Amino acid sequence: xxxxxxxxxxxLPAGNLxxxxxxxxxxxxxxxxxxxWSKAALxxxxxxxANHLYHITEGSQESFLPDYISGDFDSIxxxxxxxxxxxxxxxxxxMDQDFTDFTKCLxxxxxxxxxxxxQIDIIVTLGGLGGRFDQIMASVETLFHATNITPLPVIVIxxxxxxxxxxxxxxxxxxxxxxxxxxxxxIPVGNPCDSVTTTGLKWNLTNQVLKFGTxxxxxxxxxxxxxVTIETDKPLLxxxxxxx
Amino acid sequence: xxxxxxxxxxxLPAAALxxxxxxxANHLYHITEGSQESFLPDYISGDFDSIxxxxxxxxxxxxxxxxxxMDQDFTDFTKCLxxxxxxxxxxxxQIDIIVTLGGLGGRFDQIMASVETLFHATNITPLPVIVIxxxxxxxxxxxxxxxxxxxxxxxxxxxxxIPVGNPCDSVTTTGLKWNLTNQVLKFGTxxxxxxxxxxxxxVTIETDKPLLxxxxxxx
Numbered sequence: 001x002x003x004x005x006x007x008x009x010x011x012l013p014a015g016n017l018x019x020x021x022x023x024x025x026x027x028x029x030x031x032x033x034x035x036x037w038s039k040a041a042l043x044x045x046x047x048x049x050a051n052h053l054y055h056i057t058e059g060s061q062e063s064f065l066p067d068y069i070s071g072d073f074d075s076i077x078x079x080x081x082x083x084x085x086x087x088x089x090x091x092x093x094x095m096d097q098d099f100t101d102f103t104k105c106l107x108x109x110x111x112x113x114x115x116x117x118x119q120i121d122i123i124v125t126l127g128g129l130g131g132r133f134d135q136i137m138a139s140v141e142t143l144f145h146a147t148n149i150t151p152l153p154v155i156v157i158x159x160x161x162x163x164x165x166x167x168x169x170x171x172x173x174x175x176x177x178x179x180x181x182x183x184x185x186x187i188p189v190g191n192p193c194d195s196v197t198t199t200g201l202k203w204n205l206t207n208q209v210l211k212f213g214t215x216x217x218x219x220x221x222x223x224x225x226x227x228v229t230i231e232t233d234k235p236l237l238x239x240x241x242x243x244x
Numbered sequence: 245x246x247x248x249x250x251x252x253x254x255x256l257p258a259a260a261l262x263x264x265x266x267x268x269a270n271h272l273y274h275i276t277e278g279s280q281e282s283f284l285p286d287y288i289s290g291d292f293d294s295i296x297x298x299x300x301x302x303x304x305x306x307x308x309x310x311x312x313x314m315d316q317d318f319t320d321f322t323k324c325l326x327x328x329x330x331x332x333x334x335x336x337x338q339i340d341i342i343v344t345l346g347g348l349g350g351r352f353d354q355i356m357a358s359v360e361t362l363f364h365a366t367n368i369t370p371l372p373v374i375v376i377x378x379x380x381x382x383x384x385x386x387x388x389x390x391x392x393x394x395x396x397x398x399x400x401x402x403x404x405x406i407p408v409g410n411p412c413d414s415v416t417t418t419g420l421k422w423n424l425t426n427q428v429l430k431f432g433t434x435x436x437x438x439x440x441x442x443x444x445x446x447v448t449i450e451t452d453k454p455l456l457x458x459x460x461x462x463x
Contacts, residue, residue: 100437133348133380133458134404134437136355144432161352185353189408190431212409213363213454218319218353235432239352 006174007155007162008242010124011035015177017121020109023049023066024102024139025075026127026158029244030056036126037064041118046105047071049127054080062087070094070108071101102128102142103149110150122153129158140165140189140237163239168232175200176226181241186210186217186230193234200228210236250393251374251381251459254343261331261339265324266290268346273299281306289313289327290320321347321361322368329369341372348377359384359408359456382458387451394419395445400460405429405436405449412453419447429455 009015013035021040025048033056037043043066045053050069054077057064061083068090073081085091094104106123113120123146128139139156143165146154155164160181175184186196192211198204202221210216222228230238264272264285273296276283280302287309292300304310313323325342332339342365347358358375362384365373374383379400394403405415411430417423421440429435441447449457 129352130349131378132402132460133382134402134406134439137404137406137408137435137458138437141431141435141437147432160350163352183351183353185356187353187356189356191411192409212360213366216356216360218357218360220353239356241351 002170002172003153004172004174005122005153006177007164007238007240008175008177008179010039010122010155011157011179011242012177013039015039018119019122019124020044020113020118020120022046022102022105022109022123022125023053024125024127025049025052026130027052028056028126029159031244032157032242033126036124040124041120042067042109042112042116044105044109045069047073047101048075050076050080050084052127054083065089067112068092068108070105072097099145100138100142102139103145106142106146106149106154110152113150113152120152122155123150125154125156127158128156129161129163139163143237144190144235157242160242160244161239162242163237166230166232166236166238168234170229170231171238173200173228173230173238174226175222175228175240179243180222181243182221183218184220184222184228184238184240186220187237187239188212188216188234189237191234193232193236195231195233196236197231198229200225246389246391247372248391248393249341249372250396251383251457252394252396252398252461254341254374255376255396255398255461259343260337261286261328261335263324263328264288266292266320267294267296269295269299269303271346273302284308286331287311287327289324291316318364319357319361321358322364325361325365325368325373329371332369332371339371341374342369344373344375346377347375348380348382358382362456363409363454376461379461379463380458381461382456385449385451385455385457387453389448389450390457392419392447392449392457393445394441394447394459398462399441400462401440402437403439403441403447403457403459405439406456406458407431407435407453408456410453412451412455414450414452415455416450417448419444
């Protein structure tokens with residue numbers, strides 16, 4: 001079964017995809033933030049993500065209230081927590097130490113999407129690709145767990161990078177929004193892929209092995225077709241540049 | 245064979261050889277503003293698509309070796325490592341470790357390319373290679389037993405074990421707050437992040453497959 005989607009649609013003011021927004025504990029690009037916030041059907045902060053929301057909306061925080069804030073609350077600043085609590089935002093403490101705050105927030109989000117019967121196409125996460133290296137890897141790990149949490153695709157965006165985990169099968173990515181930067185890549189992050197075939201890239205693959213220590217596709221780019229197809233036998237991380 | 249080393253030891257003494265990878269020369273030039281000539285690299289290598297022209301001219305005029313590496317199958321970082329290993333051998337230098345500054349921030353594909361270079365490094369040099377940026381360090385542990393001394397005083401609180409590239413079927417540790425015993429580490433199953441230390445000052449890690457160690461540096 002082929003999945004077709006436009007990764008950067010969520011950043012288009014006139015984009016079609018309906019999405020939910022999760023804000024993680026990393027500084028974010030103001031332009032991305034405002035576009036994503038205005039179009040999101042549901043908005044949540046993961047623990048310290050609330051600090052960033054509070055600061056990036058300085059002067060008009062009450063116009064940017066999240067639907068909920070979840071986490072073990074070891075990162076959120078006390079005054080930020082009090083502010084959102086006083087404004088009526090739902091605060092959900094998730095103490096399970098076997099999963100990251102991000103993973104647990106996804107579980108809560110999926111539940112709310114079902115409870116409210118929302119029509120959602122994609123989950124967009126802002127932050128998670130910078131700072132502590134272990135936390136960057138934890139963001140990738142959450143994408144692996146996401147397949148068991150939600151049927152929706154989950155993308156992670158920070159600064160000029162986007163990542164998305166492609167499940168085994170065929171995928172068609174539309175990369176003609178005009179917001180795509182030059183580079184892209186295919187990263188066999190958790191496991192080797194024995195057979196990857198692509199079209200639409202400058203350096204395409206044909207039944208290629210992708211494996212750390214053998215071949216990892218980085219600094220790739222596009223041909224002019226505006227469409228990339230990727231067929232993979234194992235989970236494979238797609239990454240691409242966002243114009244800043 | 246057990247390997248014993250102190251990851252953050254390098255933040256204490258001086259480097260025997262210093263090189264820049266392409267645009268790394270831009271950062272060197274700016275971070276040493278006002279006294280660039282006291283901080284001249286032994287060589288600068290890469291395909292030179294990132295280095296600023298005036299920076300390239302400056303170091304060239306000061307007599308730094310500029311080595312153009314056009315092979316597009318390998319990253320500038322990987323190729324620089326190859327050159328470095330050759331120079332270490334040519335000069336018969338006694339070296340314990342290769343320290344890389346940068347490579348863990350910015351473009352996600354380039355962060356992953358840094359990790360890929362660590363995989364290739366095993367075929368390029370017998371020396372351990374570590375990568376440091378801001379508050380993070382990474383190092384690829386080969387199959388076997390490793391002892392890491394983490395008592396320099398420069399260690400931050402967090403650490404982790406990341407099965408990048410392949411699952412590990414059996415990992416055993418000591419010295420961590422959340423130790424592993426013959427554990428599977430695998431994306432989608434278990435990845436050790438936000439771990440920390442007990443008070444022993446030593447971490448041992450035994451792994452059956454290559455495993456990425458990551459740790460915090462105090463800032």
